[in-house]
Amino acid sequence: MAVAPHTEPLKPLRPPRKRRVNESVRTWRWSDRIALVLCWATGIALCLIAGAIVLYMGVKGLQFLKLDMIFSRPQASADQQGSGGFLDPILGTVLLTLIGIVLATPVAVATAIWIVEYGRPSWLARGVESGIEIVAGTPDIVIAIFGLALFQQGLFSPLSFTAEGGAVFGRSFLTAGAMMSLIALPMVFGATREGLQAVPMHLREASYGLGKTKIATIRRVLLPAVKPNISTGAALGMGRIAGDTAIVVVLLGATLRIDPEGSIPGTNVLRGTGGTLTSYVYNNSPAGEGNAEQKAYAAAFVLLLIVIALNFAVDLIARRGAKTGLESTRLGA
C-alpha cells in the first residue's frame, strides 16, 4: 500500500523578506571606492555647512533678539542700538514678496504653457526663452537701476508719488514689486516648463481622444498635474524676492517705517515707501551706516525663520499635490 508522503498542513506562505543585496564594497575598484567616499563626504559636508549657518545665526540671533523687537516699530535715532524694533521691515518683506509673486506667477505660467504647448512661430519661442534666461542672469542691481529710471518717467506717476518740484519720485512698493516680479519670473517659468515637459504625451492624447480642446486639456489636465512644479517655482521665486537687497535699497526708498502715500487705504501703502528685513539687516551690518550689529543679527534671524517657514509651507503643498498629481517623483515626495 502506497503511503502518501507525510506532508504537514501547508503553513500560509509568508511574503519573502525584502533583503537589500548589499554587495560588499570590497568588490569595487579603487576609483569607485574613492568616488563613494567623496559622495559621502560631500553629502555630510553639505549638512554640516547648513547646520553651521543655521546654528550660528540662531545662537547670535537668540542672543540679541527680544520679543518686543518684532512687535515694535523702528524709531528714528542716531544709531539703531538702543531703539525700537523692526515690525515695519517685517511687514515690508511680506508685502513685497506677495506683490512680486502675484505679478510673476500668472505671467510665468502662461508663458511656459505657450512655449511648451504651442510655441509657434518657433523663432519667437526661442526668443522668449532666451530672453527669460537673460533676465535670470541679470544682476539685480541692473534691474534696479533700470526700474528707477523707468518709473521716474511721468507716465508712471500713479505708481509712486509726485514731488512738489514736478518730478516723479519713482520709489514705492508697487515699483519695487514690479521689478521683483521680473526676477522671480525665470524661477517659476523654469519649474513650470520642466514640469510640463515631464508630463507624458499619452495624458494629453487621452484627453484629446475624449474630445477636449487643447485649452481645456491645459486647464483641466495639465495645470493640476504641474501644480507641484508651480509651487516649487513659486517657492524659489519667493525665496529670491525675500532675499533681495539691491532692488529694495534703490526702488523702495529704504525708509525705516512704512510711509503710506495718499489717502485711499490699501493703495496708499502700495504707493508708499518702506523697508524690508534685507535692507534693514544691510543698513545695520558693518556694510551700512546703522552701526548696530545686534539688531542686524536679530533681524537676520527673523528673516531666516520667515524663509524657513515659507519653504516648509510650500513643501507641504507640493507633497499634497504630488499625491494627486503625477507619479513622477518630486524632490522630497
Next chain:
Amino acid sequence: MLDRLREPWSDRRAERTLGALACLVLIAIVLMIVFVAVRAWPSFHHNGLAWFSGRGDIDQQIGVQVNTGANPTRADYTIGAWPLIWGTILTTGFAVVIGVAFSVLTAIFIVEFAPGPLRRLIVPVVRLLAAVPSVIYGLIGILVLVPFVTNHLVGEGRKESVQYVINLSGTGLLVSVVILTVMITPIMIAIIVDALYAVPRGWKEGAVALGVNRWRAMWTVSVRAARPAIIAGAVLACARALGEAIMLSMVSGSKGFAPNPADGITFIFEPLRPLASTIVEDAESLNAPAVQATVYSFALLLLASSFFLSIAAWIAKQSMRKYGVR
C-alpha cells in the same frame, strides 16, 4: 460679456492670448536691453576696444569720473575694465567649477547612497540653503570668515611679499569663492536630483543586472542621461554667480585689482572686485554722465555674457538631443 469670458475659449483665442503675454515679457526684456545699451554707448564710443584692456588704476579712473560730476570732458570717459573683468572671471569660474563637482557628487549621494532618514533630512536642507538670502551670507562672511582668514591664514611674510603693490587683508578671492560656491550649489543640486530621479528606472536596473556596481551604474547611466540638466544647472548657477553683487561687495575687497596668478598661493588672498559689485558701489553717483556711461557699460557686458551663456548651453543641449533626453 462676463458670461462669454467664462465659456471655454476656442483654441485660437487661447493661443493668441498666451502668445500675447509671452510677447509682453519679451518686449519688457528687449526694452531693458535697449535701454542699457543706449546709456552705455558713450563709454564704448570713446574707448573703443581699449575698454576691455587694463589701462591703469581703474579705481582712480572712476574717482575722476565721480569728481567731474555733471560736466565731464571727453577724456574723462576713459576706462579700462580688465581688472574688473578678470575679477569676475576668477570668482565665477572657480565657484562654478567647484560647485558643479560638489553638486554632482552630492546629488548622487542623495539619490543613491543616502540611507532613508538622512535622505529625508538632506532634501529640506538643500531647499533651505537655496533660500537663504545673500545678505545673511554676506553677514557671516564679514563677521566670521574674513577675520578668520585675516588672523590665521594670511601670514606676515605673505603680506610683505606683495607690500609694494597691494595690501592683503582677509577680504579677497578665497572668501568670495567659498561663499559663492555655497550659495550656488543648492540650486544645482536641486536640479540635478530632479533629473536623476527622472531617469527611467529600467535603464539603471539594466546596468545593475549586467553586474555593474551601484556607483558605476549611476555614473555611466544616470549621470550621462542627466547631462542636459547638469548643463542647465551650471548655466543657472553661473548666471547667479555673475549677478551676485551685495554679498561680494561685502567680502571681496572692494579694490579694482587684478589678482596675479604668478604670485603663487598668495594669489588667493588678493582683493578684487567683480563687475556687479562695482555697479552697486557706484550706483550712488549714477547721475554724473561719465559714471552713468561707465556703470551701464558694465551692465551691458554682464547682460551680454549671460546671453552668450544661454547660447552656449543651447548648443551643448542640441548635441545631446539625439539621445532622446530632453
Next chain:
Amino acid sequence: MSRRLRLLGVSAIVAGVAGAAIPATASAVPVITMSGSTSVAPLASLLAKGYLKQYPGRVKFKLAQGGSDVGVADVAAGRVSIGNSSRDAKSSDPGGLVFNKIAKDAICIVTNPNNKLPNLSQSQIQAIFSGQVRNWSDIPGATATGSINLIVRTAASGTQDAFQKIFMGSSNVFSGASAKASNGLVQSTVKSDPNAIGYVSQDFVPGTHAVSYQGVGCTLATAKSGEYGGVRNFWMVTRGHPRPASPLQKFIHWAQVSSRAQKIVATHWVPLK
C-alpha cells in the same frame, strides 16, 4: 437693465474712483521729502522727529537714502525738497543749488585697541597713508609690529572726500590700500586686524582706539570746542533759497538756529553754535 449697460455702469464707477484717487493725493498737510547721504540720515530723522514734537501736524516728512550724490541730483531735478549731503559743494554739481549747513562731524584716525598710538601729526598721517612709511616700527609710540595695513574708503564716499581735503591735502592715498565701502566696514576691519589703521566718522570709534591729531584727542567735546582739526560739514541742500514763510524754509531755519535742534545735534554730532 441690460448686461451691457450694467458693465458700462461698473466701469464708470471704477474709473470715477480711480480718477478721484489721483487728485486726492494732494494731501492737506505739506510734505517735505529728503533723500541723500546715509551718514546724515540718522541726524535728519532725529531732526524731523524733534520738529514734529514741537510743531505737531504742521508737515509730513519722507526720508529716503541713497548717498550724497543721489541727494544732490534728486534735489536738482526736483524729485525731493531737501538733499542731505555729507560732502561739500563741488564745482561739478548742478547749478542753482543752495547748501545749508546744519551740523559738523569729526573724522577720527583709528587703530586697533592693542596698538594704542598716542598722537600723529599731519605730516606723519600723510606719510603713512601715501605709502611712504610701511612699517609700524618706523612710527614712534606704536606697539604693533609688522607692516601697516591701510584701510581707506572707496572713491564715491563723502568721508573719503573730507579725509583727502582735511588730512592729506595734496598728497594722494596709496593706491594699494584696502578700500571699504562704509564706516562700519572700516570699523570692523580695524577692530579685528592688529596692524590696521584707518579713518572713520566719530560715531564709529567704539571698539577701536582713536588717535590724537596734532595733540588733540578726537572726542565730541574737543570737536565742539573747535580744538580738534579734522571736522567736516553736514549740509541740507535745496534748489535755490527756500521761499520765505514756506514750510521748507521754516524747517531749515529751525534746524539751524533753534535750541531744541542744537540739543538734538549735540547728542552725537557737533552743533553749529
